[in-house]
Amino acid sequence: MPVFASSRTGPATGPLRPVRVGLDVGGTKVDGVAVGPGQEVLATVRRPTSTGVAGVVATAAAAVADLVADLVADPGPPGPGAVSGVGIGIPGLVDPAAGTVRNAVNLGLGPDPVDLAGLVSTALGGVPVAVENDVNASTLGAYAAFGPGTDLALLSLGTGLAAGIVVGGRLLRGSGGAAGEIGHLALDPRGLPCNCGQRGCLETVAAGSALRRDWPHGDEGRSAEHLFAAAAAGDPAATEVLERWSTGVALAVRTLALTCDPGRIVLAGGVAAVGEPLLRSVSDALRRQARSSVFLRGLALHERLALLPPGRPVAAIGAAAQAPAARAGRG
Amino acid sequence: MPVFASSRTGPATGPLRPVRVGLDVGGTKVDGVAVGPGQEVLATVRRPTSTGVAGVVATAAAAVADLVADLVADPGPPGPGAVSGVGIGIPGLVDPAAGTVRNAVNLGLGPDPVDLAGLVSTALGGVPVAVENDVNASTLGAYAAFGPGTDLALLSLGTGLAAGIVVGGRLLRGSGGAAGEIGHLALDPRGLPCNCGQRGCLETVAAGSALRRDWPHGDEGRSAEHLFAAAAAGDPAATEVLERWSTGVALAVRTLALTCDPGRIVLAGGVAAVGEPLLRSVSDALRRQARSSVFLRGLALHERLALLPPGRPVAAIGAAAQAPAARAGRG
Numbered sequence: 001m002p003v004f005a006s007s008r009t010g011p012a013t014g015p016l017r018p019v020r021v022g023l024d025v026g027g028t029k030v031d032g033v034a035v036g037p038g039q040e041v042l043a044t045v046r047r048p049t050s051t052g053v054a055g056v057v058a059t060a061a062a063a064v065a066d067l068v069a070d071l072v073a074d075p076g077p078p079g080p081g082a083v084s085g086v087g088i089g090i091p092g093l094v095d096p097a098a099g100t101v102r103n104a105v106n107l108g109l110g111p112d113p114v115d116l117a118g119l120v121s122t123a124l125g126g127v128p129v130a131v132e133n134d135v136n137a138s139t140l141g142a143y144a145a146f147g148p149g150t151d152l153a154l155l156s157l158g159t160g161l162a163a164g165i166v167v168g169g170r171l172l173r174g175s176g177g178a179a180g181e182i183g184h185l186a187l188d189p190r191g192l193p194c195n196c197g198q199r200g201c202l203e204t205v206a207a208g209s210a211l212r213r214d215w216p217h218g219d220e221g222r223s224a225e226h227l228f229a230a231a232a233a234g235d236p237a238a239t240e241v242l243e244r245w246s247t248g249v250a251l252a253v254r255t256l257a258l259t260c261d262p263g264r265i266v267l268a269g270g271v272a273a274v275g276e277p278l279l280r281s282v283s284d285a286l287r288r289q290a291r292s293s294v295f296l297r298g299l300a301l302h303e304r305l306a307l308l309p310p311g312r313p314v315a316a317i318g319a320a321a322q323a324p325a326a327r328a329g330r331g
Numbered sequence: 332m333p334v335f336a337s338s339r340t341g342p343a344t345g346p347l348r349p350v351r352v353g354l355d356v357g358g359t360k361v362d363g364v365a366v367g368p369g370q371e372v373l374a375t376v377r378r379p380t381s382t383g384v385a386g387v388v389a390t391a392a393a394a395v396a397d398l399v400a401d402l403v404a405d406p407g408p409p410g411p412g413a414v415s416g417v418g419i420g421i422p423g424l425v426d427p428a429a430g431t432v433r434n435a436v437n438l439g440l441g442p443d444p445v446d447l448a449g450l451v452s453t454a455l456g457g458v459p460v461a462v463e464n465d466v467n468a469s470t471l472g473a474y475a476a477f478g479p480g481t482d483l484a485l486l487s488l489g490t491g492l493a494a495g496i497v498v499g500g501r502l503l504r505g506s507g508g509a510a511g512e513i514g515h516l517a518l519d520p521r522g523l524p525c526n527c528g529q530r531g532c533l534e535t536v537a538a539g540s541a542l543r544r545d546w547p548h549g550d551e552g553r554s555a556e557h558l559f560a561a562a563a564a565g566d567p568a569a570t571e572v573l574e575r576w577s578t579g580v581a582l583a584v585r586t587l588a589l590t591c592d593p594g595r596i597v598l599a600g601g602v603a604a605v606g607e608p609l610l611r612s613v614s615d616a617l618r619r620q621a622r623s624s625v626f627l628r629g630l631a632l633h634e635r636l637a638l639l640p641p642g643r644p645v646a647a648i649g650a651a652a653q654a655p656a657a658r659a660g661r662g
Contacts, residue, residue: 151506165590167498174592175482176630181589184626187518187582197624251518258512259496259590261505293528295515299507 018084019071021064022320024137024313025049025056025090027106031313032063034071034083035320039144043070044313051108056116060088061123085323086129088116089137089315095177096322099131128324134315135180136171138308139164141318142266145309150263153180153256158220158269161207161252165260172260182255183207202255206248208271214241220270228277242281250285250301257301265304272307279305349415350402352395353651355468355644356380356387356421358437362644363394365402365414366651370475374401375644382439387447391419392454416654417460419447420468420646426508427653430462459655465646466511467502469639470495472649473597476640481594484511484587489551489600492538492583496591503591513586514538533586537579539602545572551601559608573612581616581632588632596635603638610636 019042024031032045045066050059068082092104099117101109117129132140139154143166146152154164161183165172172179183203184196191200204210208220215238217226227245230238253265267278283302290296308314350373355362363376376397381390399413423435430448432440448460463471470485474497477483485495492514496503503510514534515527522531535541539551546569548557558576561569584596598609614633621627639645 163590167503168501170499172498172591175594175635176588176592178589178630179592181592184624185585185589186620196626198620198627199623254516255586255590257507258509258516259494259586260503261507261510261512263506289517289529292530293515295527296529299509304506 020320020323021086022316023088024315030059030063031316033316034067043067053114057119060120083127087319087323088131089134089319091134094133130322130324132322135162135164137318138315140321141314152264153262154266154268156269157271158208161203206252211245221273224271224274228274246281246285249282266306351651351654352414352417353647354419355646361390361394362647364647365398374398388450391451414458418650418654419462420465420650422465425464461653461655463653466493466495468649469646471652472645483595484593485597485599487600488602489539492534537583542576552604555602555605559605577612577616580613597637
């Protein structure tokens, strides 16, 4: 997929059929996909993100316009006729029922809920828009990528630590919006303070930010790559930091396994850019933990681990899956 | 409900309609219910349990016979015509698909799987039988008791610690039979050894057996009643043991909340005989933990806690819900 460009990936068709659009809005870039009725990806786009409410809305609308322009011979303003619905995956505290987002710090969105669904819908001339938490959007995209039938959890290892969970083909939302928020499971009263106000949260030992705190070399992804390389080269300090951090991630995996027991657990987030070495390191930690326990060995948790397929805009595809169907009288 | 007796609780009807039977097989007694097509309880029974494979099968068959005899004017051997299916809730490692159980220590069942469904079905002349883990049976019964619509977890605090989870109206089974097995979430590498081979499992700090270990006065229920009474009377040692144990139970509640996020969390198992004081003690521990965290306070976990309705054979009712439908050509 090209960087900051759009590309048509599906075959050219005759008359334009309504498509659903999924957007993955991140702090630096937006990935977008247009998908057809058979969930096939017809076009992709990547754009830099403008921040603030107006910036985010304009970026989202422009990404949709790019995709529509890419699909039609005679581009015009995208409207209900071209796009039947848009799903947006975005960090922060998202209320999918209300279509709002708040506390998306990297996007310049503060504590007041922003009606992102309404604003983007208006900018697109009335196309229905749904908003979803970015981890949940990635989880739905991962579920689609790996094929249905097996319950799945996606463990996002970035600045924060959180999981998305699919059970019986459906995203687990929970009763209080806390499903998958294992990063704020406080386990050690003598542990480090967490942003959430507690101490010793799983996030303080196993998030990408915890790795960067103990091995600071840029953002989570860079710090992780540096750490894994140093540990592979035999640096004892790096080996110690990596083992401690991987043990924390393995605890997050066990927490998911001994509650929801998903058959597949996908490691994602900024740290996952490391790729296979991450998988090996967490697998090793799970095996170390299981050495003393027939019970734990029987669960074979290391065999459930996976990484996202590289180069695939999984979060945008998952967001498209949440795009609302066109309402009667529209499109 | 009488002890070791059967009683008809529904109205006398004319011609006998097929009923489903649910049995809750415990180490000392079996509770049984017959339920009608509208899930109404038509009759109940309680019998002492005989142990060993032959004893358990004979007890189950006798409980079904008691219920049938109680429902018909002219009692005869129960057959496919009277009972359309039987569901059995039982402790130990249950494989519901195979209908087998093993490692039910209090029932004298060892490490080899016992085909309980097949043996009881044969004893009943071919009535289809399903077998379910006792915690899951209680969970389904609790879900029925509280009314559908709200995801629910039942936290069983007995010799072991385990949860049953209902999401979207369905029991969460998981991919590896480990759903709800939070008792074996090992959190403290320096903690006490657990039967499962790990150290510092949640079970070693928050099960009924952990309470009894630190305040030994008979079985879990008796020890708990003694501990709560002593703490209420101001005994500082009792207060310390109770606070530490309740903090462990609160951690189990938070583990359920930050993964599956059920709207209702039911405290059950041997310790729950204490009743309201248990609810207050765990609520207090949850509130203490949430003091420092707006995030945790927002979840209002103490408001989700509940106890099982007293005097209702919840596990047997849940087992009946799992009774197989009569197969074609039978009944």
